[in-house]
Amino acid sequence: MSKPDLTLHQEVHALYLDHYGWLQGWIRRKLGNAFDANDMAQDVFMRLLLRKQPVQAHQPRAFLSTIAHGFVVEHWRRRELELAWQETLASWPAPEVPPPESRLIFLEILIEIDRMLDALKPAVRSAFLMAQLDGLTCPQIAERIGVSLATVERYIAKALRHCYTLRFEP
Amino acid sequence: MSTPKHSACAADIQSQDHNLDVPSPAALPDDIVDAAITWSIKLDYNEANADIKRRFEHWLQANPMHAIAWERIHSLRHSFSGTSASSALVISTMEHADQLRHQSLLKRRKTIQLLSLANLAIGTGWLVRAQLPWQRLTADTSTGIGEQRTLQLADGTELILNTDTAIRTDLSGENRIILLLRGEIMVKTGADMQHAEKRPFLVYTSFGKMQALGTRFTVRLASQGALISVQEHAVALYPAQSQASYVVKVNESRWLRENGTEPANLHGMDAGSWAHGVISGNNIRLADLLAELARYRMGHISCAPEIADLRVSGLFHIKDTDKTLQFLADTQPIRLSFRTRLWVSVGPAHTNSDALL
Numbered sequence: 001m002s003k004p005d006l007t008l009h010q011e012v013h014a015l016y017l018d019h020y021g022w023l024q025g026w027i028r029r030k031l032g033n034a035f036d037a038n039d040m041a042q043d044v045f046m047r048l049l050l051r052k053q054p055v056q057a058h059q060p061r062a063f064l065s066t067i068a069h070g071f072v073v074e075h076w077r078r079r080e081l082e083l084a085w086q087e088t089l090a091s092w093p094a095p096e097v098p099p100p101e102s103r104l105i106f107l108e109i110l111i112e113i114d115r116m117l118d119a120l121k122p123a124v125r126s127a128f129l130m131a132q133l134d135g136l137t138c139p140q141i142a143e144r145i146g147v148s149l150a151t152v153e154r155y156i157a158k159a160l161r162h163c164y165t166l167r168f169e170p
Numbered sequence: 171m172s173t174p175k176h177s178a179c180a181a182d183i184q185s186q187d188h189n190l191d192v193p194s195p196a197a198l199p200d201d202i203v204d205a206a207i208t209w210s211i212k213l214d215y216n217e218a219n220a221d222i223k224r225r226f227e228h229w230l231q232a233n234p235m236h237a238i239a240w241e242r243i244h245s246l247r248h249s250f251s252g253t254s255a256s257s258a259l260v261i262s263t264m265e266h267a268d269q270l271r272h273q274s275l276l277k278r279r280k281t282i283q284l285l286s287l288a289n290l291a292i293g294t295g296w297l298v299r300a301q302l303p304w305q306r307l308t309a310d311t312s313t314g315i316g317e318q319r320t321l322q323l324a325d326g327t328e329l330i331l332n333t334d335t336a337i338r339t340d341l342s343g344e345n346r347i348i349l350l351l352r353g354e355i356m357v358k359t360g361a362d363m364q365h366a367e368k369r370p371f372l373v374y375t376s377f378g379k380m381q382a383l384g385t386r387f388t389v390r391l392a393s394q395g396a397l398i399s400v401q402e403h404a405v406a407l408y409p410a411q412s413q414a415s416y417v418v419k420v421n422e423s424r425w426l427r428e429n430g431t432e433p434a435n436l437h438g439m440d441a442g443s444w445a446h447g448v449i450s451g452n453n454i455r456l457a458d459l460l461a462e463l464a465r466y467r468m469g470h471i472s473c474a475p476e477i478a479d480l481r482v483s484g485l486f487h488i489k490d491t492d493k494t495l496q497f498l499a500d501t502q503p504i505r506l507s508f509r510t511r512l513w514v515s516v517g518p519a520h521t522n523s524d525a526l527l
Contacts, residue, residue, distance in 0.1 A: 025415060029408065032345060032370040080274065084267035092259060110263060113250050122268060126261045131215055132250050133257040138215050153211050160207045163246050169197050
């Protein structure tokens with residue numbers, strides 16, 4: 001173990017001892033659920049251990065709660081997506097419902113899509129998904145959603161720019 | 171598709187704070203990225219003819235950065251592949267998620283509105299007592315002086331409002347919420363049967379909030395804090411301006427203040443006996459008992475210092491305070507003088523009470 005790692009470990013260990021209980025309580029108040037709060041508090045400290053630089057937080061609790069806040073938002077987003085997924089599946093025609101064994105991976109892909117395309121307008125997102133998942137060309141999409149070819153190409157360009165920024169210019 | 175070597179080198183000089191799988195190389199000029207996107211739309215998202223392909227090759231060779239930009243944009247063509255499902259199911263799910271998120275956003279906004287209203291109502295402190303009509307107007311439920319009311323909430327909770335109390339309730343969200351605007355309530359939390367998971371039950375005051383941990387308890391607002399007494403199980407207190415939470419256990423009473431919590435002295439009186447129509451207790455200072463009785467009657471009760479420290483025990487009815495005062499006068503060395511119907515002075519029996527007035 002290299003020296004910086006040791007420092008980080010010691011630092012996170014000290015944070016853990018001093019603030020784990022508090023953080024757990026903080027998250028529990030946000031989630032209203034002790035079970036998920038325990039998991040999430042663990043995740044926050046795991047995230048810290050993955051850092052390449054020491055924490056050196058002057059206000060440890062503000063620092064920890066900022067990280068935890070991101071987890072909480074992510075948690076609710078995921079819950080809402082899972083609910084949407086279950087309810088949509090329930091209303092879907094039986095022959096087109098994916099078999100149970102592929103549903104879990106489907107959900108993972110949905111979460112990835114949701115994270116990548118959240119900032120896009122629904123029309124842009126839908127056009128891009130038709131291109132990505134069904135392999136449709138711009139003229140085919142234009143026909144399917146009833147807008148001009150130029151509009152679809154603008155949608156796809158917007159989505160590509162967005163994904164490029166997320167993936168390559170974080 | 172592999173990342174070009176020179177961009178991977180560029181990653182080393184970037185901030186190391188990003189823990190991403192993909193290295194974050196130096197940014198490419200916007201116009202080159204845009205040009206690559208335009209080519210991708212022609213080649214990857216349309217049927218390209220030979221002429222377009224030839225012009226694309228020409229562009230690709232013109233500048234090393236064109237090749238990097240192209241490689242990145244082209245790699246996006248296969249994002250989200252790995253599922254055989256049609257886009258229709260994904261698009262429907264995303265649209266449904268949009269709806270759900272919009273609804274919960276509205277719900278959160280409503281809660282925030284509700285809470286800021288509550289802060290406005292009691293944040294100004296004791297003076298607000300002078301503004302009762304306005305508070306009654308904005309509250310869901312209220313009682314007048316000397317009145318009590320029992321409510322059965324949709325989640326099975328029983329809520330008893332003591333004298334001169336105003337509350338709001340919101341049971342529509344992820345939490346069951348009671349705002350205590352004025353006065354005192356007794357809560358017997360319900361099973362919340364309609365919900366698969368029992369939702370947290372919270373009472374908000376301007377001094378902070380509390381969460382019921384399966385329970386029966388009373389909350390009483392005063393000018394400097396909220397007094398919580400627990401009759402069954404426990405209640406967790408969260409001061410508004412402090413992280414010092416505290417769990418109040420059964421038969422315990424505690425002040426919830428803006429900046430913390432502290433043990434409360436009930437001066438010999440039992441918490442929550444009002445729900446049975448009485449003040450009960452042992453060795454209560456007469457001045458304290460009279461102050462407590464005054465909450466249940468219009469007007470004012472004054473207490474002479476000579477008799478303030480007399481001690482009384484037992485049950486004192488609050489439904490008819492005139493009778494209770496008369497009972498005290500019959501059993502204690504005190505005398506009642508009514509200046510007006512609303513103003514009663516309590517003094518020693520032996521002295522000329524007229525001289526006190």
